[in-house]
Amino acid sequence: MRSADASRIAFFSSKRYDQEMFEPLAQASKLHIDFKEPRLDQTTAPLAAGAKHVCVFVNDEVNTSVVEQLASLGVEHIALRCAGYNNVDIESCRAAGIRVSHVPTYSPEAVAEHAMALILTLNRKMHKAYNRVKEGNFALQGLLGFTMHGKTIGIIGTGNIGKAFVRIALGFGCKVLCFDPYPDPSIISPNCQYVELSELFAKSDIISLHCPLMPQTQHIINTDSIAQMKPGVMVINTSRGGLIDTAALIKGLKSKHIGFVGLDVYEMESELFFRDRSCEVIQDDLFQRLSTFHNVLITGHQGFFTIEAVTEIANTTLANILNLNQGQPVAARFL
Template sequence: MKIAVFSTCKYDRDFLQEYNTDHELTFFESALNLQNVALTKGFQALCLFVNDSADREVLQALKANGIRLILLRCAGFNNVDIATAAELGIKVLRVPAYSPEAVAEHAMAMILTLNRKTHKAYNRIREGNFSLEGLIGFNLHKCKVALIGTGNIGKAFYRILKGFGCMVVAYDPYPDAALIEEGLAYGTMEEALKDAEVVSLHCPLTEETHHMINADTLKLFKKGAMLINTSRGGLIHTQDVIEALKSAQLGYLGLDVYEQESKLFFQDLSGDIIQDDLISRLISFPNVLITSHQGFFTREAMQQIAEITFANADAFESGRVLVNEVKA
C-alpha cells in the first residue's frame, strides 16, 4: 500500500524503514490536521501518532481522498473520532502494547529524579558545588503510592514499585485478578488517593478520566505529595495543579505529557518565545520535572511499534482478522 506517515522525526523514519514489509512510505514531518489534509490524496492508508488530529472534519476529507485505513503507531486513540471513522468505513488499527516496561521505567526515573534531586546535584557538581543543602529526599520503602490504572503499563509499574517496597493502593474500574494474587490492594479512587505520598497515572483519556486530577482530588493527597503523569495530559487540570504547587499541597510534579503538547512536543523551540503561559509557569517551578513525551522512547519499544504497525497493515491488505482494530 501507499502509506502517508505523519508527525515523523528521523528516528521514526529509521525504524519504519528498517521494519517495512514492502509498503510504499512517504514521510511528513508535520502533524495531520485540517489545514494539510490535502497531502493525503493518492494514498490508501495513513500512519499517525499521538498529536495528529483525525476529528470528524478531517476524517470526512480523508474519505473523500480515498483513505481506507488509519494505522496508529501508539496505544491511545483519543485523537481519532472512532465513531465517525466507523460511519465512513475507515478502519482504525493501533499498537495496543509496546514495551510497557519502557513507560513504567520512565515513570520511576521521574520519581527518583524528583525525590533525590539528581538533576540538581549533577548541575551543582559541574560548577564545583559539593553542598548537600536542599537535596534531601525521602525513602520510597513503605511509602504509600496511588496507582491509577492497572493496564499493561500500570501492571509493569506495580512490579517496579513492589521491588522498592512501596505500599501500593490501586484504582481501576476493572481490577486485575493476577495482580490481586500478587498482593496488590485495590480501592476506590478516594481510597487510593487518600494520604498518598506518590500518585502515578496510567490510564487512558476518556470522558470519565478527563481532568480526574483537579482541585478536589488534589486535596486528598498527603500534603507535599508527588504527582507523576506519563499517560495523557488531559488527565490533569493544569491550572488546578499549578495552584496546588503554589500552596505546597503538591510538593513535586513529573509530567511526560501535557494537555496542549501538540503545539510543543517533538519540536525544537529553543529559539522561540513559548506562547503557552501554563507550561511556562510549570517550567518556572523548581520542583517540577517535564519531559517531552519520552516515556515510550526505547529501542525495544520503537521496534515493536514498527513491527506491529506493519503487521496491522499486512492484515488489512490481505483481508485477515484485524486483531488490533479500534471499534466504536
C-alpha cells in the same frame, strides 16, 4: 472518492528516528511510506492524497472534519503507531468506512520505568546534583530526599503499563493502592490492593497515572481531587496530558499542597512537543508557569522512547497495514 494505492502510506508527524526505524521494514514488505513532518489536522489532511493508509501519532488530530477529508481522498485505514486513540473520532471513522488500528502493547516496561525515573529524579534531586557537581559544587544542602521503601504509591489504571509499574513499585518495597474500573485479580497481594479513588487520593504519598484519556478520566486530577490528597504528595503523569487540569495543578503547587510533579505529557502538548523550540518564545503561559517550579520535572513525551518499544511499534504498525491489505483480521489491534 479518489482511488488510493494500497502500498502507499501517508506518515504524519514524522521524525528522523521514525524514518530510520520504519523505512527498512517498509521496503522489505514492499510498502511505500511518504514521510510528512507536519502533524495531521484539517489543513494538512490533503497531503494524504493517493494513499490508502494514514499513519498517525499521539498529537495528530483526527476529528470528524479530518476523517471526512481522508475518506474523500480514498483513505481506508488509519494506523496509529501508539496505544492510545483519544485523538481519533472512532465513530466518524466507522461512519466513513475507515478502519482504525493501534499498537495495544509495546514494551509497557518502557513507560513504567520512565515513571519511576521521574519519581527517583524528583525525590533525590538527581538533575540538581548533576548540575552542581559539573560546577564543582559538592554541597548537600537542598538535596534532601526520602526513602522509597515503605511509602504508599497510588496507581490509577492497571492496564499493561500500570501492571508493569506495580511490579517496579513493589520491588522498591512500597505499598501499592490501585484504582481501575476493571480490577485485575492477578496483581492483588498483601502489598497491592484495589481501593476506591477517594481512598487512593487520601492515603498515597505518590500518585502515578496510567489510565487512558476518555470523558470519564478527563481532568481526573482537579481541584477537588487535589484537596483530597496528602499534603506534599507527588503526582506523576506518563499517560495523557488531559488527565490533569493544569491550572488546578499550578494552584496545588503554589499552595504547597502538592510537593512534587513529574510529567512526560502535557494537556496542550500538541502545540509544543516533538519539535526543537529552543530558539522560540513559547506562547503557552500555563506551561511556562509550570516549568518555573523547582519541584516540577517535565520531559517531552519520551516515556515510550526505547529501542525495544520503538521496534515493536514499527513492526506492529506495519503488520496491521499488511494484514488489512490482505484481508486478514488482527484481533484487538483493530478498533
